[in-house]
Amino acid sequence: MPTNCACCGIAKRENGRLRCVKYHYLMTPQTPETERECSYFTPFMEEDGELLSPEEHLMLKEMEMQARGFKGPI
């Protein structure tokens, strides 16, 4: 299922663009390339009412994938 990077907690907002903290590329939220297959897609998460940072989203996702034994591309 295609995922939308604009809805992913791992995408960092920079000057109106999105940067994927996992794969290190820049996107604009309007371009079709924001829709892709991505096993790292992570819905926004909060702690104590504050949105976690993209780096924290990525860390939690990597821990979750390790726990599930995911052996994806590095």
Ligand code: SF4
């Ligand atoms: S982790 Fe995947 S879904 Fe999230 S911003 Fe990066 S490419 Fe997009």
